[in-house]
Amino acid sequence: xxxxxxxxxxxxxxxxxxxxxxxxxxxxxxxxxxxxxxxxxxxxxxxxxxxxxxxxxxxxxxxxxxxxxxxxxxxxxxxxxxxxxxxxxxxxxxxxxxxxxxxxxxxxxxxxxxxxxxxxxxxxxxxxxxxxxxxxxxxxxxxxxxxxxxxxxxxxxxxxxxxxxxxxxxxxxxxxxxxxxxxxxxxxxxxxxxxxxxxxxxxxxxxxxxxxxxxxxxxxxxxxxxxxxxxxxxxxxxxxxxxxxxxxxxxxxxxxxxxxxxxxxxxxxxxxxxxxxxxxxxxxxxxxxxxxxxxxxxxxxxxxxxxxxxxxxxxxxxx
Amino acid sequence: xxxxxxxxxxxxxxxxxxxxxxxxxxxxxxxxxxxxxxxxxxxxxxxxxxxxxxxxxxxxxxxxxxxxxxxxxxxxxxxxxxxxxxxxxxxxxxxxxxxxxxxxxxxxxxxxxxxxxxxxxxxxxxxxxxxxxxxxxxxxxxxxxxxxxxxxxxxxxxxxxxxxxxxxxxxxxxxxxxxxxxxxxxxxxxxxxxxxxxxxxxxxxxxxxxxxxxxxxxxxxxxxxxxxxxxxxxxxxxxxxxxxxxxxxxxxxxxxxxxxxxxxxxxxxxxxxxxxxxxxxxxxxxxxxxxxxxxxx
Numbered sequence: 001x002x003x004x005x006x007x008x009x010x011x012x013x014x015x016x017x018x019x020x021x022x023x024x025x026x027x028x029x030x031x032x033x034x035x036x037x038x039x040x041x042x043x044x045x046x047x048x049x050x051x052x053x054x055x056x057x058x059x060x061x062x063x064x065x066x067x068x069x070x071x072x073x074x075x076x077x078x079x080x081x082x083x084x085x086x087x088x089x090x091x092x093x094x095x096x097x098x099x100x101x102x103x104x105x106x107x108x109x110x111x112x113x114x115x116x117x118x119x120x121x122x123x124x125x126x127x128x129x130x131x132x133x134x135x136x137x138x139x140x141x142x143x144x145x146x147x148x149x150x151x152x153x154x155x156x157x158x159x160x161x162x163x164x165x166x167x168x169x170x171x172x173x174x175x176x177x178x179x180x181x182x183x184x185x186x187x188x189x190x191x192x193x194x195x196x197x198x199x200x201x202x203x204x205x206x207x208x209x210x211x212x213x214x215x216x217x218x219x220x221x222x223x224x225x226x227x228x229x230x231x232x233x234x235x236x237x238x239x240x241x242x243x244x245x246x247x248x249x250x251x252x253x254x255x256x257x258x259x260x261x262x263x264x265x266x267x268x269x270x271x272x273x274x275x276x277x278x279x280x281x282x283x284x285x286x287x288x289x290x291x292x293x294x295x296x297x298x299x300x301x302x303x304x305x306x307x308x309x310x311x312x313x314x315x316x317x318x319x
Numbered sequence: 320x321x322x323x324x325x326x327x328x329x330x331x332x333x334x335x336x337x338x339x340x341x342x343x344x345x346x347x348x349x350x351x352x353x354x355x356x357x358x359x360x361x362x363x364x365x366x367x368x369x370x371x372x373x374x375x376x377x378x379x380x381x382x383x384x385x386x387x388x389x390x391x392x393x394x395x396x397x398x399x400x401x402x403x404x405x406x407x408x409x410x411x412x413x414x415x416x417x418x419x420x421x422x423x424x425x426x427x428x429x430x431x432x433x434x435x436x437x438x439x440x441x442x443x444x445x446x447x448x449x450x451x452x453x454x455x456x457x458x459x460x461x462x463x464x465x466x467x468x469x470x471x472x473x474x475x476x477x478x479x480x481x482x483x484x485x486x487x488x489x490x491x492x493x494x495x496x497x498x499x500x501x502x503x504x505x506x507x508x509x510x511x512x513x514x515x516x517x518x519x520x521x522x523x524x525x526x527x528x529x530x531x532x533x534x535x536x537x538x539x540x541x542x543x544x545x546x547x548x549x550x551x552x553x554x555x556x557x558x559x560x561x562x563x564x565x566x567x568x569x570x571x572x573x574x575x576x577x578x579x580x581x582x583x584x585x586x587x588x589x590x591x592x593x594x595x596x597x598x599x600x601x602x603x604x605x606x607x608x609x610x611x612x613x614x615x616x
Contacts, residue, residue, distance in 0.1 A: 024421075024423055024499075025423050025424065025425045026425055027499070028418055028421050028423060028424035028425070028427075028499065029424055029425040029426065029430075031414075031418055031499065032415060032418045032419075032424065032430060035411055035414075035415045035468070035469055036430055038411075038465065038468050038469050039433070039434055039437070039469045041454070042450075042465065042466040042469070043434075043437040043441075043442075043469075044433075044437075045450055046441075046442035046443075046446040046447045046449075046450040047442045047446065048446070048450075049442055049443075049445065049446025049447070049449045049450055050442065050443075050446055052445065052446065052449065114335045114338070114339070115335075115339065117331075117332075117335055118332075118335060118336065118339065119332065123336070123339070126343070127339045127342075127343050129599075129602055130343045130346055130347055131342060131343055131346045132602070133346060133347075133350075133594075133595070133598060134346050136520075136524045136528075136594050136598060137528065137591055137594055138527075138528030138529075138530060138546060140528075140530055140546055140549055140550050140553070141528070141546075141549070141587060141590060141591055143553065144549060144553055144583065144587040144590075145349040145350070145353060145587070146349075147553060147583070148349070148352065148353055148356070148580070148583070148584055148587070149349055149352060151580070154364070154365055154366060154367035154580060155367070156352060156367065156370050159367050159370070160370075190345065190346070193342070194346065222328070222331070247439045248439065251439075251441075254531075255530065255531065259550075276443060276444050276445075277444055280444050280445050280448075285445050288443070288444060288445045289443055289445045289446060291443075292441075292442065292443020292444060292445065292446070293443065295443070296440045296441060296442070296443065299439050299440055300436070300439060300440050303436075303439045303440075
């Protein structure tokens with residue numbers, strides 16, 4: 001993305017085609033137009049709804065009949081102590097889970113490196129095929145699986161742990177709030193580790209084999225080869241993905257947390273996205289909108305910060 | 320080629336074989352566990368006796384659960400949105416991704432960026448809901464289809480893939496007088512099959528798994544999807560089991576009564592099965608498609 005190869009090509013274009021360019025310029029645009037309209041309707045038009053954050057809007061009453069309150073809903077976030085505490089709690093969860101995600105984003109790299117060390121091709125292929133499956137099921141399904149495995153009275157995990165004497169009878173993992181951040185990140189990697197490694201596997205396949213052969217001649221050990229050839233070969237991919245995920249720091253998505261939330265773990269599982277959903281369902285439309293608004297602004301700011309950083313550090317832009 | 324392993328190497332190999340073995344098992348076992356529980360005696364299953372192999376195999380759960388009113392209709396809705404939604408998404412991603420490789424397009428950079436940025440930024444749940452409501456997309460099948468047509472990530476994948484195709488192929492075609500549509504159809508589409516297959520599975524899976532849109536936009540049961548029903552059953556499966564037991568045409572034999580657990584597990588299995596079946600056919604495209612499409616970032 002964003003590599004300025006276009007300029008080169010333009011000057012090299014033969015003069016023959018310049019006559020057609022003026023027409024095709026708009027022709028191409030017209031062909032793309034229907035899709036641009038769809039993008040506008042479903043991604044940009046909803047932004048007009050941000051106006052609801054400035055009114056005391058109650059669902060069912062037209063906006064024109066509701067009082068304009070200016071920044072009231074934004075002010076409650078900092079002025080109303082209970083509200084501030086809520087927002088801080090949710091921010092803490094969001095930052096904690098996103099940070100855990102960033103820190104553990106080396107997992108797929110390690111997975112890919114170790115997998116390529118496996119000699120038996122059939123085993124490698126089998127691991128790769130089977131570990132990517134969980135990525136394709138929904139969080140609702142993940143929860144349904146978790147529910148079956150960890151259920152108090154007949155789940156197999158509880159059974160085995162009780163038999164081994166490791167937990168008391170009927171410990172309810174899913175309704176427990178302790179270690180919920182770790183549990184969530186564990187489920188996240190269960191679902192996405194195999195899939196996340198695919199990019200790195202591809203990158204490893206793209207590393208020049210001669211480098212390894214040369215290192216072998218020089219007597220490099222397995223770990224030296226990994227450290228001095230494979231790891232540097234993966235760093236560009238890792239960086240791009242890391243920067244992309246920084247832009248999403250405040251968007252954890254909500255399906256995972258929505259599926260796993262219950263009365264017991266609500267305090268520690270509620271990330272921003274889920275919080276917005278929950279207050280929206282409690283019919284506090286203006287406040288939910290205000291929170292979404294801030295969230296989007298922060299996301300875009302982070303994205304551009306990451307982009308600038310990438311330009312400075314690696315001379316490569318991600319958008 | 321076979322070299323003798325040093326003891327350190329053998330140990331290292333042993334450890335990584337085991338690590339991957341354990342992780343792979345942990346990825347597969349939940350599905351297997353679910354399956355053997357749905358086909359085993361419901362009493363044994365409810366008591367937690369079914370762990371590694373099925374006992375007293377029967378398929379009553381499936382035949383009974385499939386007859387729950389609304390479930391087969393929900394399956395149809397899910398299939399419908401998956402098929403139609405996927406076709407449109409793949410078509411649009413392929414065409415738009417191709418158009419964005421044309422440097423002569425008016426305002427290309429701006430349009431492209433304005434689509435990519437939407438991956439990071441959204442208006443938020445409420446503004447989205449209000450917009451959908453104003454567009455009359457609540458209780459409307461189109462709500463499942465229209466918003467998914469433009470999926471930024473797919474468009475990036477196609478664009479990057481097409482850029483890797485040697486430009487001479489396109490040029491020779493256009494010298495022969497082929498227009499953009501012609502070039503797209505006879506050159507780009509056949510050459511981009513791996514990435515289009517990848518997008519097909521992405522989009523089909525996300526349609527099949529989609530849940531939030533039903534939860535928000537649909538109140539009429541005739542628009543409910545399997546995924547949504549599963550979520551409801553997770554929360555209220557005991558009443559559901561009673562529903563099955565009490566309906567006259569389904570008088571279950573006493574020894575194999577449907578329990579809340581068996582109903583929940585069976586529905587989960589029904590929702591997960593299509594993915595497990597379709598997956599192997601598309602798996603081989605992933606690495607190829609993703610590799611060429613995204614490694615360049």
